[in-house]
Amino acid sequence: MNMQSKTDFTQTMLTYWRAPSSYDSIVGRKNALQLIQLRWIAVVGQISTIAIVNLVFNIAIPTPAMLAILIFLIAFNIASSLRWHESLSVSSGELFFALLVDVITLTAQLYLSGGTQNPFAFLYLLQVIISAVLLNTISTWCIILITSACLAGLSVFSVPLQLPPSANGFSSLQTLGLVICFVLNAALLTIFITRISKNLRAGEAQLAEMRQHAAEEDHIVRMGLLASGAAHELGTPLATLSVILGDWQRMPEFNRNTEVQQEMHDMQIQLNRCKSIISGILLSAGEVRSESSAKTSIHRFLNDLVEEWKSSHAIAIFIFENKIPGDFPIAFNTALKQMIWNVLDNAFEASPKWVKFIATCEDAKLNLIVADAGPGFSDTMLTQFGKPYKSSKGRPGRGLGLFFVVNVARKLGGTVTAYNQHQPDAPNESGAVVRFSLPLQAIRLETEVESNNDV
Incomplete structure (x- = not known):
């Protein structure tokens, strides 16, 4: 194998072994963009919930503080969008940090709206399931421990809801909230996991194509080895035949026979054709391209x-x-x-x-x-x-x-x-x-x- 073939083969193998890392980064970017879309849905949902609680049910909640948290979440989502649209890859650590911010903002909103009495506390399950899909095992368990600690803290520390006397009882509102929370969890998980699965399938197809290309490049290198061996083996006898044929064409006894001259001419054409075929094989194997x-x-x-x-x-x-x-x-x-x-x-x-x-x-x-x-x-x-x-x-x-x-x-x-x-x-x-x-x-x-x- 010549130096060029060795270099191409080494680069091919490096590309092959780097493929999973590149694949994970590209898929991570697509998943990060899905998180951004999911976070916008969460922002719209929280604004709608705050408006309904204030205007429809007349329940007193610390609206300014909750809106401040929403402003922070919007700013973080805009920054994430700008960051991940410019970057071609997103690491697992960045995804973990993004989910951690979501958990913290959800905890802050629940702290201001009743803690564990708030039926939307079950949205923690959404964060856990998303982390299980996107992150590795250690990061997922970290999210589980953090959400569990937040839920335990909210059971002790939270701003209680001040229900008006005209309310029909917190139990009925809690039932309605549980139903809404279940529908949200089911719908968002269906949409999100469907899109994530599509990204994973696309990434696996791309990875399979990269591995196929690497295998084909390796096949070319092997063909180059065979072609080099054939060229060295056939070069000497073809050169000998070319010399002998040239001597025959200069012999007087052959020059007087037109039929023999025509046959020698045909032999020369076929000999040149053999040389051309060998050169073409070497060329296709990538050995003489640069020259x-x-x-x-x-x-x-x-x-x-x-x-x-x-x-x-x-x-x-x-x-x-x-x-x-x-x-x-x-x-x-x-x-x-x-x-x-x-x-x-x-x-x-x-x-x-x-x-x-x-x-x-x-x-x-x-x-x-x-x-x-x-x-x-x-x-x-x-x-x-x-x-x-x-x-x-x-x-x-x-x-x-x-x-x-x-x-x-x-x-x-x-x-x-x-x-x-x-x-x-x-x-x-x-x-x-x-x-x-x-x-x-x-x-x-x-x-x-x-x-x-x-x-």
């Missing part, structure tokens, strides 16, 4: 690629549409050429009479589309597109081409998608389409562009 860049322009790169591909393929109709509005300098990358060439070869195998190649540029992305008039992709191939050893040709050893294509595009920061679509100018009713979408910054020479703009 294969040169300065060119996007139009020259695409035109040369198309002319070279057409000269080596006897295709009946090949349509090339270059819709890129202006020419600009790029770094010629052999891996990119090999990627496009591979897809064109697959399209030619499926549709030897008609292939279409379209190049566009929009939203700072280079879009390359290869379409054919073949039978199209099967549903299985579409769901497993880009997976190694998944091929519709039914021959052993196939399926690596599209796998390399997808991974080269990924290394360049782009994506590859495949679908079936009928082309209006195609001879058949079906056809497969492969679309590359690559960021221009991955191939564009920014220094050259900037110097031209300065001029």
Whole structure:
């Protein structure tokens, strides 16, 4: 394995092992935003409760002090919103602190409104269940101990409710409060836990995708090892054959025989083809990519690629549409050429009479589309597109081409998608389409562009 492959493999493994931490932070941020929404609901509910108690039931409560607590809660929620919207991750400690603030403000409100006689004291259960969902075991038990201590303290210390003589008795109001508290707990827990579960599923799917990418990168490294070994083993005999063939072509007895000359010419073509295949395998494995860049322009790169591909393929109709509005300098990358060439070869195998190649540029992305008039992709191939050893040709050893294509595009920061679509100018009713979408910054020479703009 060369130094570049070792570096890529090390980075891949580090990414894999860091994935759970990154995953927890991203999911924690989503859960923190859910807490902010839940806290706004609590603010609205407390304001409504204070208004109803004062205006409907005429129960005397320390309204100014309770409103002051609400102002603090609103300020804290605004600060949390600003903090967590700017941050890409939220730690477990920050979530614990946020829940602790909720517990403290709830305790203060209950202290001013009857303590444990207040039926809304059961909202502590909401805090405990949320902590059990969001926090680790130690933090959850800390919340349980804190809420239990607060509830025990409220049973001894609290501001009693002063009920007016016209009230129908605190027992009936307490029953109504218990019902309302139960409905609130049930509704909020259903909404909150449903959203949290959705966040967890999305995070687990993202984590699984990251691990899949790491496994595919590891597979590429292994393929690079096999390709390196094959290149070293086959390089010497191919070089020997090339020397012998060159000697034969200079021998007079062979030069007088036109049939032998034609056969030697065909042998030379096949020998060069073998060398090209080995170079392509090494290139796809990522071993010569950095050494294969040169300065060119996007139009020259695409035109040369198309002319070279057409000269080596006897295709009946090949349509090339270059819709890129202006020419600009790029770094010629052999891996990119090999990627496009591979897809064109697959399209030619499926549709030897008609292939279409379209190049566009929009939203700072280079879009390359290869379409054919073949039978199209099967549903299985579409769901497993880009997976190694998944091929519709039914021959052993196939399926690596599209796998390399997808991974080269990924290394360049782009994506590859495949679908079936009928082309209006195609001879058949079906056809497969492969679309590359690559960021221009991955191939564009920014220094050259900037110097031209300065001029």
